[in-house]
Amino acid sequence: MPYDASRPVLASYDADPYNATTRPPRRAVFVSSPDLWRAGFGGKHPLKPERLARTVALLTAYGALDAPNVEVITPRVASDEELARFHTLDYIDAVRRLSTGDDHVSAYRYGFGPGDNPAFRGMFEAAGLKAGGGIQSAERLLAGDCDVAFNFSGGLHHAAPSRASGFCIFNDAAVAIAYLVSEGRRVAYVDIDAHHGDGVQNAFYDTDQVLTISLHQDGRTLFPGTGFVEETGSGPGEGYSVNVPLAPNTDDPTYLWAFREIVPPLVRRYAPDVLVTQLGVDTHFRDPLTHMALTTEGHAALYTVFSELTMRGPLPAIPWLACGGGGYNLDVVPRSWALAFGVMSGQSFPDALPEAYRAAYGGIWLHDHEGPALDRATRTEARRRAEEVVSAVRSVMDL
Numbered sequence: 001m002p003y004d005a006s007r008p009v010l011a012s013y014d015a016d017p018y019n020a021t022t023r024p025p026r027r028a029v030f031v032s033s034p035d036l037w038r039a040g041f042g043g044k045h046p047l048k049p050e051r052l053a054r055t056v057a058l059l060t061a062y063g064a065l066d067a068p069n070v071e072v073i074t075p076r077v078a079s080d081e082e083l084a085r086f087h088t089l090d091y092i093d094a095v096r097r098l099s100t101g102d103d104h105v106s107a108y109r110y111g112f113g114p115g116d117n118p119a120f121r122g123m124f125e126a127a128g129l130k131a132g133g134g135i136q137s138a139e140r141l142l143a144g145d146c147d148v149a150f151n152f153s154g155g156l157h158h159a160a161p162s163r164a165s166g167f168c169i170f171n172d173a174a175v176a177i178a179y180l181v182s183e184g185r186r187v188a189y190v191d192i193d194a195h196h197g198d199g200v201q202n203a204f205y206d207t208d209q210v211l212t213i214s215l216h217q218d219g220r221t222l223f224p225g226t227g228f229v230e231e232t233g234s235g236p237g238e239g240y241s242v243n244v245p246l247a248p249n250t251d252d253p254t255y256l257w258a259f260r261e262i263v264p265p266l267v268r269r270y271a272p273d274v275l276v277t278q279l280g281v282d283t284h285f286r287d288p289l290t291h292m293a294l295t296t297e298g299h300a301a302l303y304t305v306f307s308e309l310t311m312r313g314p315l316p317a318i319p320w321l322a323c324g325g326g327g328y329n330l331d332v333v334p335r336s337w338a339l340a341f342g343v344m345s346g347q348s349f350p351d352a353l354p355e356a357y358r359a360a361y362g363g364i365w366l367h368d369h370e371g372p373a374l375d376r377a378t379r380t381e382a383r384r385r386a387e388e389v390v391s392a393v394r395s396v397m398d399l
């Protein structure tokens with residue numbers, strides 16, 4: 001079946017979408033500062049700080065950050081004690097020293113070097129702010145100061161306790177979740193980045209205080225090469241680690257079907273105190289690093305499901321901390337994350353991109369007006385493989 005951009009994905013997948021007319025808009029925190037995008041890996045590295053600047057420019061041009069229910073907060077650098085809830089003190093010290101150009105530290109030993117994770121001056125502050133923003137978001141949610149928080153510069157889900165990995169220095173999501181757990185909260189973490197959320201999964205692999213669910217491109221075809229159905233947790237954590245590896249070329253309908261089969265039932269059954277989502281947008285069909293085939297409409301439908309999950313009908317809402325994540329097409333990332341923040345804060349934006357944004361960065365529409373050019377056999381094969389995986393996950397998770 002040829003892709004039909006006129007077919008509303010939202011309408012076909014969401015019988016009961018979040019309806020802003022029936023509830024007051026949620027109090028939303030957005031964590032932002034130009035300091036987040038001052039320094040980066042540089043050169044031709046795909047993780048360009050400009051993606052953050054563009055996202056804020058788009059939200060600003062739409063007036064989204066001026067809404068009465070929105071508060072923009074400035075991140076602070078996470079303290080060593082906060083980072084040490086997940087990272088080793090040795091690693092924190094090494095990042096700090098490498099960040100100042102200290103060449104007595106072995107960069108390789110800590111995962112830095114040419115390629116994915118080149119050390120750069122100022123990286124302690126750049127990464128520390130993203131982790132600090134996650135902690136601040138979690139603090140605000142627990143204090144009841146807001147209902148949702150978007151730490152859009154975070155979602156750096158590959159970082160390990162003592163190693164940088166996959167463009168990620170400090171694992172802001174793991175640090176924020178560890179803080180929430182230390183405050184006695186049970187957390188569901190759902191990761192929709194194209195890459196497996198290995199760092200966060202590993203952080204909580206042996207505990208039932210955190211349910212991790214990652215949907216991603218099959219690890220046999222993409223970094224980091226993990227995230228298979230059989231990775232289900234260990235010890236008390238057995239059954240609290242869930243992986244949905246999907247075939248390359250998985251499109252909106254198949255991805256949304258798999259997501260709906262797994263995520264809402266598991267999250268509802270777990271009944272978390274807080275939902276943390278990693279909203280990597282590198283599943284987009286135009287992303288240069290991956291081979292998934294979603295559109296911004298598919299992304300918006302996923303954001304809407306998260307929104308519904310955190311509403312819980314007449315029950316008190318579940319605090320929702322959203323992190324950013326991957327996404328390497330500079331035209332796609334701002335649009336998809338603007339849609340995400342719109343869903344979170346109950347705002348919708350005109351499809352025509354604001355003139356100020358267009359003048360600076362180009363583009364015409366907020367939503368995709370075209371989809372991936374995939375033939376029927378390719379879509380069908382991805383669907384067949386998704387059905388196998390979903391069946392396996394449902395069986396393993398006793399769904």
Ligand SMILES: [Zn+2]
Binds near residue numbers: 194280325326327
């Ligand atoms: Zn990714």
